[in-house]
Amino acid sequence: MRILVVEDERKVANFIKHGLEEDRYVVEVAGDGVAAIEMAMNNHFDAILLDVMLPGKDGFTVLKELRDSGVSTPILMLTARGTTEDRVTGLDLGADDYLPKPFSFEELAARLRSILRRSSPEKSTKLRCGDLVLDTVSHLAYRNGREIELTTKEYSLLEYLMRNKNRILSRSTITQHVWKHNFDPESNIIDVYIKRLRQKIEKDDGKPFLQSIRGVGYRMRETNPDD
Numbered sequence: 001m002r003i004l005v006v007e008d009e010r011k012v013a014n015f016i017k018h019g020l021e022e023d024r025y026v027v028e029v030a031g032d033g034v035a036a037i038e039m040a041m042n043n044h045f046d047a048i049l050l051d052v053m054l055p056g057k058d059g060f061t062v063l064k065e066l067r068d069s070g071v072s073t074p075i076l077m078l079t080a081r082g083t084t085e086d087r088v089t090g091l092d093l094g095a096d097d098y099l100p101k102p103f104s105f106e107e108l109a110a111r112l113r114s115i116l117r118r119s120s121p122e123k124s125t126k127l128r129c130g131d132l133v134l135d136t137v138s139h140l141a142y143r144n145g146r147e148i149e150l151t152t153k154e155y156s157l158l159e160y161l162m163r164n165k166n167r168i169l170s171r172s173t174i175t176q177h178v179w180k181h182n183f184d185p186e187s188n189i190i191d192v193y194i195k196r197l198r199q200k201i202e203k204d205d206g207k208p209f210l211q212s213i214r215g216v217g218y219r220m221r222e223t224n225p226d227d
Contacts, residue, residue, distance in 0.1 A: 001025050001026065001046040001047070001116065001156065001159060001160065001163075001177065002025070002026045002027075002028070002043075002044065002045050002046050002176065002177045002178070002180075003020055003025045003026065003027050003028070003045060003046065003047050003048070003049065003112070004027075004028055004029075004030060004036070004039060004040060004043075004045040004047075004048045004049070004073075005017055005020070005027060005028070005029045005030070005048075005049045006029075006030045006031075006033070006036040006048065006049065006050045006051055006054065006059070006062065007029065007031070007049070007051045007078070008031050008032060008051065008053075008054050008055055009051075010031075012051075013029050013031070015105070016049065016105075016108065017029055019105045019108075019109070020109070020112075023109055023139070024139055024152045024155045024156050024159075025156070026156060026177075026178060026179065026180060028043075028045075028180060031055075032054055032055045032056035032057070033054040033055070033056040033057030033058060033059065033061060033062045034056040034057055035056070036048075036050070036054070036057075036062050037057065037062055037065055037066065040062075040066055040071055040073065041066070041069060041071065043176065044173070044176040044177060045073050046073070046074070046116060046119075046177060047073060047074045047075070047076065047112060047115055047116055047119075048066075048073050048074070048075045048076070049075075049076050049078055049108075049112070050062060050063060050075050050076065050077050050078065050095075051077075051078045051079065052077060052078070052079035052080075052081060052086065052090070053079065053080065053081070059077060059078075059079070059090075060089060060090065060093060063075060063077070063090065063093045063094060063095055064093050064094075066094075067093065067094035074096045074115040074116065074118070074119045075094070075095050075096055075115075076095070076096060076097045076098070076099060076108075076111055076112060076115055077090045077095045077097070077098045077099070078099055078101060078103075078108075079098075079099075079100060079101060080100070080101040080102075081100075086098075096115045096118065096119075097111050097114065097115050099111055113125065113136060113137070125137050127159065127162040127163060128162075129162050129165050129209060129220055129221075129222050130209065130222050131143055131144050132162075132201055132209060134155075134158060134159060134162050136159065139155055141155070141158065141201070143201060148200050148201060149200070150200070153178070153193060154193060154196060154197055154200070156178050157174070157178050157193050157194075157197065158197055158201075160174065160177050160178055161174075161197075161210070161218070161220035162220055164220065165220040165221070165222055166219065166220070166221060166222060167219065167220075168213050168216055168217060168218075168219045169217050169218055169219065170216055170217040171190055171217050171218075173217065174190055174217065174218065175190065194210055194212075194218060197210060198210050208221070209221060209222075
């Protein structure tokens with residue numbers, strides 16, 4: 001899952017970025033409101049963590065411009081100003097949640113998982129596709145009760161595919177959500193990781209979860225017992 005962190009305080013931004021990357025998110029950072037709008041308008045993010053006090057344009061202005069432009073990405077507001085009035089303003093402008101500073105990283109991560117669940121057809125913390133289960137809190141995958149070891153990028157790719165199961169996803173869409181914006185679209189790295197996932201999640205069963213759609217991309221298909 002790809003997250004945009006909008007925070008002008010470098011130490012805070014690095015703290016959030018490193019924590020989220022350890023939780024296997026792909027993270028990009030904007031240091032001011034103008035850059036945040038440009039990045040959010042021109043790239044696909046699964047969620048935005050948006051500070052209120054920003055140079056250039058404040059967080060409320062960023063939020064309003066994004067919503068007025070039709071950007072529906074879930075947004076979690078972060079601010080040292082925790083007054084009721086500020087919270088109401090943010091929520092009325094279209095924020096999905098509001099977290100006052102200082103905060104613990106554990107609460108930030110939990111609130112992020114919450115807004116991601118609300119924006120996804122999958123509302124549980126455990127994603128399922130047939131007998132394959134992915135726990136988005138522990139970051140562990142299981143099939144028939146057997147734990148499957150995944151690297152950070154394998155987990156990110158599998159999570160995105162499972163959140164969008166039965167949908168055909170183009171290579172460019174997968175790239176935008178699982179790799180950073182400077183990823184080379186001509187690279188075959190997606191095919192390499194798809195092959196690795198197949199070897200790990202399908203090795204005990206001949207029924208394929210991951211389908212290649214020629215000329216388009218990939219689909220995580222939920223198999224039926226009679227397939």
